[in-house]
Amino acid sequence: MNIKIHDIINIAVKAGDAIMEIYKKDFSVVYKNDNSPLTEADKKSNDIICSRLKETYPEIPIISEENKEVPYDTRKSWEYYWLIDPLDGTKEFIKKNGEFSVNIALIKKNRPIISVIYAPALNLLYYAEEGNGAFKIDDKGQKYKLPLYDNKSENLIKVVSSKSHSNVETERFIDNLRNHYKNVELLSKGSSLKICLVAEGIADIYPRLGQTMEWDIAAGDIIASEAGKKLYKYEDGKIEDRFTYNKENLVNSWFVVKDKDLTIYY
Missing domain, CATH: 3.40.190.80 (D-Maltodextrin-Binding Protein; domain 2)
Structure with a gap:
């Protein structure tokens, strides 16, 4: 399957842009049945990611935090699927400390093989492809291969x-x-x-x-x-x-x- 990492990065950034529009203004918070918070930003990001993934890779199904009710009998035979958290760290979003992210992963045979994590308030992006390494793109647009530091110490x-x-x-x-x-x-x-x-x-x-x-x-x-x-x-x-x-x-x-x-x- 030919998945282009830049497609996924672009989708994550697009969702992050929508999140930031809401982040910069007053927003309401509702609570789900498990008492976890939900905002307009969660829903907006989810809509953008799901619609863009369906347009770009229509053959790959999706599981998301905001639309997770796919019966196991339906999904247990999936070889590939997207697993996404449209706004990871909703509590941090509500606190406005910037430490939240958009998470998109492609799962193959029950293991992630491609992913993007984008923190829009910090303008930081991480991504990885199986066998090709993991990378960070910082707020200046500089790309670095991970790990950046090796400071092991016995003490x-x-x-x-x-x-x-x-x-x-x-x-x-x-x-x-x-x-x-x-x-x-x-x-x-x-x-x-x-x-x-x-x-x-x-x-x-x-x-x-x-x-x-x-x-x-x-x-x-x-x-x-x-x-x-x-x-x-x-x-x-x-x-x-x-x-x-x-x-x-x-x-x-x-x-x-x-x-x-x-x-x-x-």
């Missing part, structure tokens, strides 16, 4: 965690790291930008010991992988093999994103 570990979703389990995980590393530096970020910090090499590890959905992480998963990092399941206190997608239940298990060579002590 220091940099941990990035959620700005809006911290919990007791994550704190315990970080406390355990303190037992094995002389210095633990904590970073905080919203949305999939946490995974991007690990992919860049700014952070060493991102533990997410709480509920997420498949569309929250698929785009970041392939970016991390192509940068030499990995997204692992974290179950029963143990790190296990990487995720698969298009499960019957689209809720993720807990996970950890880290450098493949980084040792985690249990």
Whole structure:
């Protein structure tokens, strides 16, 4: 299948432009059944991404956070599909701290093979293609291959965690790291930008010991992988093999994103 990464980048940027139009003015917030927030920007971005993907690649089905009710019996046989989060980090959008993103991933046989993460308020874009590496385009339009930094240290570990979703389990995980590393530096970020910090090499590890959905992480998963990092399941206190997608239940298990060579002590 001939997918052009620049098509996906252009769609993400178009959606980001629409998000920013709403971001710059007053907007209303409603709450879904799971008590998660929804704004006009979520819906507008979703409409743009879905319509553009259908126009450009009409043969590929779509699962999105905002139109996720595709029966498993229908989707379980899909070889390819788009998995998108039109506005990842809605809470950060509402807080107006800029740390939200547009996430688009192409899944093949239950694994992401192409993705784009675009943070329109920060004018940062990340993308990856399986076998071709992961890249960052900064706010000056400069393109860099990931990772950008390799600052491994036996005495220091940099941990990035959620700005809006911290919990007791994550704190315990970080406390355990303190037992094995002389210095633990904590970073905080919203949305999939946490995974991007690990992919860049700014952070060493991102533990997410709480509920997420498949569309929250698929785009970041392939970016991390192509940068030499990995997204692992974290179950029963143990790190296990990487995720698969298009499960019957689209809720993720807990996970950890880290450098493949980084040792985690249990």
